[in-house]
Amino acid sequence: MKKIAVLGYGTVGSGVVELMEINAKTIAENAAEPIEVKYILDIRDFSNDKNADKFVKDFAVIENDPEICVVVETIGGTNPAYDFTKRALLSGKNVVTSNKELVATHGAELLSIAREKNLNYLFEASVGGGIPIIRPIAQCLAANKIDEIYGILNGTTNYILTRMIKAGLTFEKALSEAQELGYAERDPSADIEGHDACRKICILASLAFGRHIYPKYIKTEGITKVTLDDVRLAGKAGCVIRLLGRTKLSDDGKVFAYVGPHLVPKDSPIASVEDVFNGIMVHGNMIGNAMFYGPGAGKYPTASAVSADIIDAVKHIRARKYLDWDDAGEEIVADMSGFESKYYVRILGENARSIAAQIFEDIEFIEDDEAVAFITARIMEKDFEEKLDAASQKCNILSHMRVL
Numbered sequence: 001m002k003k004i005a006v007l008g009y010g011t012v013g014s015g016v017v018e019l020m021e022i023n024a025k026t027i028a029e030n031a032a033e034p035i036e037v038k039y040i041l042d043i044r045d046f047s048n049d050k051n052a053d054k055f056v057k058d059f060a061v062i063e064n065d066p067e068i069c070v071v072v073e074t075i076g077g078t079n080p081a082y083d084f085t086k087r088a089l090l091s092g093k094n095v096v097t098s099n100k101e102l103v104a105t106h107g108a109e110l111l112s113i114a115r116e117k118n119l120n121y122l123f124e125a126s127v128g129g130g131i132p133i134i135r136p137i138a139q140c141l142a143a144n145k146i147d148e149i150y151g152i153l154n155g156t157t158n159y160i161l162t163r164m165i166k167a168g169l170t171f172e173k174a175l176s177e178a179q180e181l182g183y184a185e186r187d188p189s190a191d192i193e194g195h196d197a198c199r200k201i202c203i204l205a206s207l208a209f210g211r212h213i214y215p216k217y218i219k220t221e222g223i224t225k226v227t228l229d230d231v232r233l234a235g236k237a238g239c240v241i242r243l244l245g246r247t248k249l250s251d252d253g254k255v256f257a258y259v260g261p262h263l264v265p266k267d268s269p270i271a272s273v274e275d276v277f278n279g280i281m282v283h284g285n286m287i288g289n290a291m292f293y294g295p296g297a298g299k300y301p302t303a304s305a306v307s308a309d310i311i312d313a314v315k316h317i318r319a320r321k322y323l324d325w326d327d328a329g330e331e332i333v334a335d336m337s338g339f340e341s342k343y344y345v346r347i348l349g350e351n352a353r354s355i356a357a358q359i360f361e362d363i364e365f366i367e368d369d370e371a372v373a374f375i376t377a378r379i380m381e382k383d384f385e386e387k388l389d390a391a392s393q394k395c396n397i398l399s400h401m402r403v404l
C-alpha cells in the first residue's frame with residue numbers, strides 16, 4: 001500500500017480523490033499495489049465532506065510524514081504551490097501536478113531539484129487536460145528530431161470560438177456560457193487573453209527542445225478582439241478561427257513560440273477540433289505529423305491524467321522517469337520579426353481595396369458585401385508590420401491575424 005497526499009480540493013483535486021476511489025481496483029492492478037489518499041490539504045472547511053477525516057490545513061503534516069511518497073499538487077497558481085512543491089521534493093517526496101503556471105514559470109528549477117533528489121516531478125495534466133501529450137513527446141517520439149508543435153491548447157477559448165462560429169453568439173455571450181459550464185479559469189482573462197495557452201506552449205517547447213522557454217518572452221494574444229465579422233469572413237475564405245499556440249525551431253537553432261488567433265483552413269485536422277476539445281500537432285523528422293486530440297479541460301479528464309502520473313510515480317520510486325530540460329534565458333527565443341506567415345487583414349476606409357492592393361501587393365480579397373478583407377502571401381512578420389503601419393496611415397485597420 002502506498003500513501004499519497006492531495007493539495008487543493010478544487011475541481012481537479014476533488015476529481016483525483018473521486019477517481020482514485022471509483023477506479024481503486026484498476027489503479028491497484030496497474031500500480032501493482034493499492035494507493036490510498038491519506039491527506040487532503042485545503043484551507044477551506046470541508047467538515048461535511050465524506051473525506052472530512054483526511055483534511056489538514058498545515059503542509060508540515062504532509063512534509064513530515066515519512067509514509068507519504070507522492071504529493072499531488074492541484075492548487076494551481078504559483079503561491080503557495082511553488083513553496084509546497086519545493087518543500088515536498090526537498091523532503092524526498094515525488095510530486096505530480098496539473099499546474100501549468102508553476103511548470104511554465106519554475107519547471108527548470110523544480111526539475112533540477114527532482115533530479116538531484118532522484119525523484120519524479122510529473123505533469124502530464126498540465127497540457128491538454130486528459131490528452132496524453134507529455135509522455136508521447138518525451139518518450140514515444142524520443143527518436144525524432146521535433147521541429148514544430150502547434151495546436152488548440154485552451155478548451156474555454158475553443159468553446160467560445162465554436163459557439164461564435166456555429167451559433168452566431170457574440171464573444172461576450174459565448175464567454176458567459178463557458179463560465180456557466182465551468183470551463184473558464186477562476187480569472188477568465190487567463191483563458192481569453194491567451195496566458196493559459198502561452199503556459200502550455202512554453203511547457204511543450206521546453207520539453208521538445210530541451211531548454212526552458214519562459215512565458216514572459218512569448219508574444220501572446222487572446223481572442224477578445226475577434227468579432228462575428230471576422231468569423232463570417234474567415235468562413236468565406238474557407239477557414240475557421242482558432243486560438244493556436246505554436247512553437248518552431250528557427251534555422252539558427254533558436255525557438256519561435258507565440259500564441260494568437262489564426263485563420264485555420266477547414267481541411268486542416270486542427271479546424272475540426274471543436275468545443276472544449278484540444279488538438280495538438282507534433283512534427284518530427286521521422287514520424288511526420290502526429291495529432292493528439294481529446295478533452296482538454298474538465299474534472300475527470302484532468303483527474304485521469306493526474307492519476308496516471310500518480311501510478312507512474314508509485315511504480316518508479318527511486319527510479320527517475322526521463323522528463324527533463326535545462327534552464328535557459330531569453331537568448332534562445334527567436335525574434336518573431338523573422339517568422340513567416342500569411343495574414344488575414346480587415347480594413348475600413350475610402351479606397352480601402354486599392355490601398356490594400358498597392359501596399360500589400362500580392363493579396364487575395366475575400367469577397368463580401370459589407371467589409372474589405374484580404375489574405376496576404378507569405379511574408380516576414382517585420383515586413384507585414386511595416387506594411388500594416390503604412391496602411392494604417394490611410395485606412396482604419398479593424399483586425400488582423402495569422403493564417404495557418
Ligand code: HSE
Pocket residue numbers: 129153154155156157183184185191196296297298
Ligand atoms: N481553463 C483551461 C482550459 C483548463 O480552458 O483549457 C484546462 O487547462
